[in-house]
Amino acid sequence: MAIQRHAPRHAFVIFGASGDLASRKIFPALRDLAASSELPDQFVVVGVARTELDDAGFRRLVLDATGDEEERWSEMVAKFRYVAGDYGDDSTFARLCEVLNDLDEAQATGGNRVYYLATVPALFGPIATALARHGAARPTAGAHTAASGGEPFIRIVVEKPYGRDLAGAQALDRVMHAAFDESQIYRIDHYMGKETVQNLIALRFANAVFEPIWNRRYVDQVQVTVAESLGVEHRGGFYETAGALRDIVQNHVMQVVSLTLMEPPAASDAQSIRDEKVKLLRAIEVLTPDAVAGNVIRAQYSQGAIGSEPVCGYRSEPGVAPDSETETYVALRLSADNWRWAGVPIYVRTGKRLPKRLTEVALQFRGVPHLPFQGRLSRDLGPNVLVIQIQPDEGIMLSFGAKVPGPEFRVRSVSMDFSYKAAFNERPPDAYERLLLDAMVGDATLFIRTDEVDQAWRIVDPVLATFSDGSTSLHHYAAGAWGPHEANLLLERQGHRWRTP
Ligand code: BG6
Numbered sequence: 001m002a003i004q005r006h007a008p009r010h011a012f013v014i015f016g017a018s019g020d021l022a023s024r025k026i027f028p029a030l031r032d033l034a035a036s037s038e039l040p041d042q043f044v045v046v047g048v049a050r051t052e053l054d055d056a057g058f059r060r061l062v063l064d065a066t067g068d069e070e071e072r073w074s075e076m077v078a079k080f081r082y083v084a085g086d087y088g089d090d091s092t093f094a095r096l097c098e099v100l101n102d103l104d105e106a107q108a109t110g111g112n113r114v115y116y117l118a119t120v121p122a123l124f125g126p127i128a129t130a131l132a133r134h135g136a137a138r139p140t141a142g143a144h145t146a147a148s149g150g151e152p153f154i155r156i157v158v159e160k161p162y163g164r165d166l167a168g169a170q171a172l173d174r175v176m177h178a179a180f181d182e183s184q185i186y187r188i189d190h191y192m193g194k195e196t197v198q199n200l201i202a203l204r205f206a207n208a209v210f211e212p213i214w215n216r217r218y219v220d221q222v223q224v225t226v227a228e229s230l231g232v233e234h235r236g237g238f239y240e241t242a243g244a245l246r247d248i249v250q251n252h253v254m255q256v257v258s259l260t261l262m263e264p265p266a267a268s269d270a271q272s273i274r275d276e277k278v279k280l281l282r283a284i285e286v287l288t289p290d291a292v293a294g295n296v297i298r299a300q301y302s303q304g305a306i307g308s309e310p311v312c313g314y315r316s317e318p319g320v321a322p323d324s325e326t327e328t329y330v331a332l333r334l335s336a337d338n339w340r341w342a343g344v345p346i347y348v349r350t351g352k353r354l355p356k357r358l359t360e361v362a363l364q365f366r367g368v369p370h371l372p373f374q375g376r377l378s379r380d381l382g383p384n385v386l387v388i389q390i391q392p393d394e395g396i397m398l399s400f401g402a403k404v405p406g407p408e409f410r411v412r413s414v415s416m417d418f419s420y421k422a423a424f425n426e427r428p429p430d431a432y433e434r435l436l437l438d439a440m441v442g443d444a445t446l447f448i449r450t451d452e453v454d455q456a457w458r459i460v461d462p463v464l465a466t467f468s469d470g471s472t473s474l475h476h477y478a479a480g481a482w483g484p485h486e487a488n489l490l491l492e493r494q495g496h497r498w499r500t501p
Pocket of ligand 1: 190247
């Protein structure tokens with residue numbers, strides 16, 4: 001998968017180009033791709049947005065977001081174009097098409113296009129439809145000749161959230177598929193661009209030692225934690241319409257769970273890997289409304305402190321209703337009903353304003369059949385746990401029992417640590433950098449296929465329904481705590497405990 005590749009010539013069109021995502025993620029990722037010589041000379045960005053700007057204003061906006069120290073990048077930015085206009089107005093798209101055709105002549109972009117939808121989700125469908133109406137969605141055979149000699153390509157990258165529920169995602173898909181072929185659609189989940197998420201595949205399938213024990217016979221439970229110490233920042237308005245389940249579980253958590261638990265793929269191409277991921281998601285049991293009560297905890301942070309800094313409660317955040325019922329934390333007990341995982345609880349938790357930023361997957365193994373060191377001798381011995389830390393300190397840890405030096409046969413848990421930073425002395429590409437390049441070269445492996453989106457919503461939908469009809473109560477936790485007390489009870493009832501990272 002991770003082959004060294006260079007983007008072919010093309011025009012990269014960003015819808016929502018004056019927005020926050022473009023400045024924070026997309027422009028810096030493009031700058032880094034330019035700096036590592038991944039972008040060809042015949043590469044031009046076209047920004048589209050409602051904000052009134054001209055080409056010069058857009059170029060300034062880009063350089064403000066990225067800096068202008070890199071000479072190659074500044075030279076590229078000098079060619080960038082901008083189309084200001086309303087997305088509901090056909091003339092916006094007519095002008096965009098004119099600019100793109102000009103660029104095919106003037107900058108030899110060869111009719112190749114990557115569209116990036118960085119707008120609010122409500123505009124994804126209308127933009128795709130308008131592009132199709134203007135003949136700018138599907139490659140037309142023979143209309144242009146790409147440098148490679150092949151047909152020109154047209155791809156569309158779509159940000160999350162992809163729908164608000166299963167019905168919404170399917171409705172969006174119908175609109176997208178009327179304009180673009182599924183093979184042209186690249187649904188982004190930036191977690192898939194993280195090196196350590198991809199390393200789950202390497203760890204599992206490039207090593208002989210883990211696979212034999214990667215199943216219900218040896219694994220007692222799986223815990224996935226996506227913890228953030230940040231609150232909702234300036235995104236209160238958006239977050240009110242999302243909540244933790246939609247914002248993190250439906251997408252990032254489901255991606256991590258599927259890579260961790262899927263069957264070995266036959267190859268590392270887009271179809272093989274995504275086939276296995278979707279099979280795993282299909283095996284995840286859908287919770288009935290009654291089952292939600294015993295398997296899901298939702299909560300919201302109240303006033304508290306992160307480290308020594310006092311922070312306000314969610315309801316006092318800007319853009320948030322003072323009586324908001326939106327959850328900022330959710331914990332779930334899931335299960336995958338298949339041959340490999342039947343009966344193994346998959347505990348998932350995510351929250352904002354938890355004590356620290358941490359994403360990890362932990363596989364806790366069953367105990368030995370008989371422990372010869374009893375009582376005091378094994379008081380400090382815990383189970384074997386394999387932890388894949390996705391961020392911030394990317395690495396893998398295995399805890400195991402070792403003899404404590406001394407005359408007694410005392411054993412306690414110790415940890416064998418692998419650190420990415422120490423092992424590889426190079427900067428891993430940022431998730432967006434990796435994913436943008438993949439979209440440019442046409443590798444869809446790390447993007448979310450239509451059936452994956454559906455399966456993830458299928459799991460989340462019934463839980464969401466109990467949130468909106470008020471049947472799952474909302475608990476509270478002080479900012480800076482590891483979630484509400486009820487989340488501990490969820491595991492304690494099974495004789496389990498959350499890991500304390
Ligand atoms: C985004 C969510 O998808 O992921 C945010 O919308 C969240 O609410 C972010 O903060 C977390 O991403 P990362 O890469 O910092 O773990």
